[in-house]
Amino acid sequence: MPPAQNSAPLSLSDRYSNFINQIITDTLKGKIRSKEYVYKQLVEQLEPRTGEIFERCLTAQGELIQGKLEVETDELKRAKAERQKRALRTLQDAWERYQQTQQRQETCDDAVSQLINADTSDRISILLQILDPNQTCVFNRQDIELLAKELDQVQEPDADETTVAELHSMATGLKQGLSSYSAIEIHLVEWLYGSPGKNLGFGGKSAANNPWNHWANHVNRPLPKMLFQGQAVNQSALLLAQQQTTVDLTAWVELIVLLRGMQNGLVVWFDKQPYSFQAGRNLAAATFLAFATVWSELSKGFEQAQQLPEVDRHRLSRGCFQITLQILRAFAQRDNFPLYGGVLASFSGENSRDTIAYLDQPLKAIAKTQEKARILTILGYSQQWIGNREQAKAFYEEALELARQASDQTCEVANLNHLSRWNLSQREFAAAIDYGQRALLFSRQSGDVLGETNAIANLGYAEVRQAQQQEYITPLELEPCIQRLERGLKLAEKHQDFFCEVFCALGLGIAHLISDQTSTAKSYLEKSLNLSTKIGNLELQGLSHAAIAEATYQLNQLASAVVYACLGMYLLEQKQAKESQQAANLVTILQGRLGEEEFKQILQQQRSYIVARISVDGFDYLLNL
Template identity: 40%
Template sequence: MQAVLKGKISSESQVHRILIGDMTIGTGEIFERALSIRMSYFQQQLDMEINELKQAKASRSLKAINIIQGQWEKIQEQNKATEVIAAAVREITIAESDERLVRLLSAIDPNSKYPLNILQLQQLSESLSKFAQRDSELQQIVDGITCATKTWGKLQEYLLTWIYEHQDNLGFGVIPGEKDPWALWAKKVDKSPLKILLQALAMGKSMVEFLNNYDVDDISLDEWLEVTLVLQSVQRGLVSWFDKQPYNIEAGSKLSISTFLTFAVIWSQLANGFGLDSKYGTWSSSIMLQILRTFAQRPYFPMYGGIFASFSGVYLHSALNYLDEPLKFVQGTQEKARILTLLGYSQRTLGKYKNSISFHKEALEIAINAGDHSCEIANFNHLSRTCVAEGNYTDAINYSQRALIISRQTGEKIGEANALANFGYSKVMQAKELKELGTETYETAISYLKQGLKLSELLGDVQSKALCLSSLGVAYQVVKLYSDAATSLEAAFRVAQISGDLYLQGLNLGNLAETNYSLKNINRAIYTGSLGMYLLHQIDAYKWQETAILLGAIQAEIGEKNFRESLEEERPRIIAIIGIDGYEYIPCLIAKYHTEEY
């Protein structure tokens, strides 16, 4: 410390070298205790000293102590990494042949206390190479790690380059190949299964389709390891960058959510493509679950959303179905409850209500046992919403009431906002079915929706706000207050764009089309309906069919020529959201519904 204060030490790395050189084994705890005492002493001096000269001296001393402490912490981290690497080498080398990769996957699991990064894995491979024999399984593990390190070195700079180039429209895009990074990354990879996999993603193919066209027996252990470690590095690199977005925290969280979802689905599809009972299938499933467990622990885990705009290209069609099977082998944990919540929401968008209710009930049981109140409330809310979709309004009201009671008891404000929206929405839909839409009935129900909207605005929660506005718009539709409905639904669409929830975007546009049609605003109905139908179809949400029916009726009413002219007028605005390919696909979708059986 005296050397730092006298200027005899010119850099922090010099402090690092002195600590390593002068510390003796077994004195670490003594050193840490002395460091803590000195730090407390100088901090107290700085806080209490009145004399400016003495105060400045205490400040310099504290700064010197902080430099020493920082370097000591780095040394401790390095020592811990060395211990973890040594333990991993020991476990891998003594394990049976079919357990070695399991041990390696455990060492890189981000949910473990000290997961190894790719540079530390290179150190691991160097240690393993001492035990490996030519053409042995250990040698393949060494070769796989070495190849992955080199490949990641090539891709790393393009990961960030792509991000900076497309800050205006980040994501893998709805149209394959348009502003997505898969093709770019594929060009930077040497010929290997990884290159072919990236090319398949660039073409919008699912991983199941990719493996159907690829002889999986030809994939060696070292090649599979390269795929694993590079994809993991890409995913973690993206999430790390998005989590640190300095200019827009909400946008960063949305992109992190989308990244987690996309890579979980890729690994789930690989697991199903290989076969869950196969070696590679089991390992792929393990990686998928590692990603989802990490995701479930993030503060921005989407309790009330599931399908996000960025990173949700056409290869995600029905992909969330694939996550169901691997989860059956996982024991009840808090993380599993949250993952099941996400799956339940996604199943509802697909119109698979029985699956949705099953997921939410299982998640509810786990959440209650784990004492996870926010997850418990979310699943009551989701059950309410699914029951409304089924037309079971009595259960929908009961579930939303339970969510409202528990949220108020526990102070879960986001859950309360959603519960208010669901309770009001359920009451409106029940009154509609019973034809009890008197002034008092709907005013009471709508008052709950307005309370939920006000609370979501106070909380600044865009996902809840989008749901409340959407529910309010539908309620106004039911009671034939179409101007109010249009205002709420347009606001709901804009907020859903911010949250990135494609399902709510499409749903609001579809409802807007019905409202505009009721207002005799035909051009507007065609514009909103076409966009909503396309977005819902992109994520396989069954609701696209309802909008297709409406557009078909409008086309029959005004004639195909007038319909196409109206669509052409809206062309620039539609292209701005879904691109030229999306615009040209709209007439095909309308024709598709009316020529195919659903």
């Protein structure tokens, strides 16, 4: 009898089906120790480029089990089928994990290949493209670790000696960057708790609530320490780059990874912060702008680093510029992009550098109209905040045109509102009303509630201020303005929009003053003063003080009127606001009624209150009127 022939080898499909059945059987028998065990078994069984075959087998087995469940009526058999389904789910999870791992590995292999084949002058730029946070597949910490490991393993003859050395330097920089971030990560937001009640941000004089100073104490590497120490004293990063005499590629790659991690960590924390959604959103926006500015300054500094070879100056400057663009694009794409202000208060201190000077060039390089319009909007109101009114207007007008081109109606409405508010600051009430009406119309058409709230506040306030200029107006004529502002105030309170609350409360106060309802007016004006102080807007504080001075004067509370009128006049003069003259006129009237001695006596009695608001210098100025 001839010997039995060996059976034909199983096809891949049969092998994979048997493996799937074996995993299910072993699971039901209690032989499977963990999900990790299933994953390791899967990795051992799969052959390269056969994933589609395995997935078909997995799907077929799932359909078979589901079919049993749909027709089976026996409870014991149904229970077994349910257990088989759960066992298969474990294998499906392992398969999904395997696919993700393979995809990451392929992405990493492709990245290594790109870096090997890149020209030396382009290699930093290629690395930054790989790490770009705006890609569909974003490199996380584990991916960067894998990339560093793969780059470390590149040897000749895969690449020439110079390329191998540069790739190894990059690998070391990636690893050191992750290590530096791990060290600073636990201290990332500690600075927020250093000065309770003070303004938070990236630029003040005080070291206590200055994050850069805090972070400098928690890094050991020389380059990030120097950068952070410079930022802590409001020194441009341009100087750091400008003074470089050699290029330590490892150190600069480390800084790229470290700052990337810090920026992401801060934004995530601010987005989730517990104490105020609005404050968190503003600080997240401030983070994007702060880090974009640092990289833009470094780019400008490398352009001027005369002690570096030209090729190094160019590639490092271009790399820093590339990071700036990446940050700005990521910022502009956020769903909660802050179109209505609050950012600059968090972003810049009293001696802040001119952000626009450093972001102007990157903005010109942004091709996407919508992104550019949104960033110009935020920079526009930042300029208005610090008093650069003409620059602010130019940004608003450009942003408005770009928003229209991009059909971004939310951004268009925001800039109509900003232009309305800009005209309010110039006492151009007719223009403010025109912009406000257009913003209100478009916001209602598109269902933009925040835009509508701002439009109502601007329009109502502008109408009241225009009415204030008339020689005679009846309470009946003011009633529509009052109703509009009351609705705006409710909306602003609902959405925690403090600026709109101030405009509505201030407008209501002035309207009731005109209508001789002085006590009601005073109540609204006290609200506007408290809110404007809270948000730190000196011009609105000045307007609120000046209006309360009028109310207290009408109520014959002359001592209070003196304090409010003097504060209003001083604050409005500091902001070069046209309303300062009206407050000054009231001060003159009060001096005449009270006499010089009693007037100064009132100021002395209220010295601590006044100094707390305008400093000793401001108080001395008032005494010498």
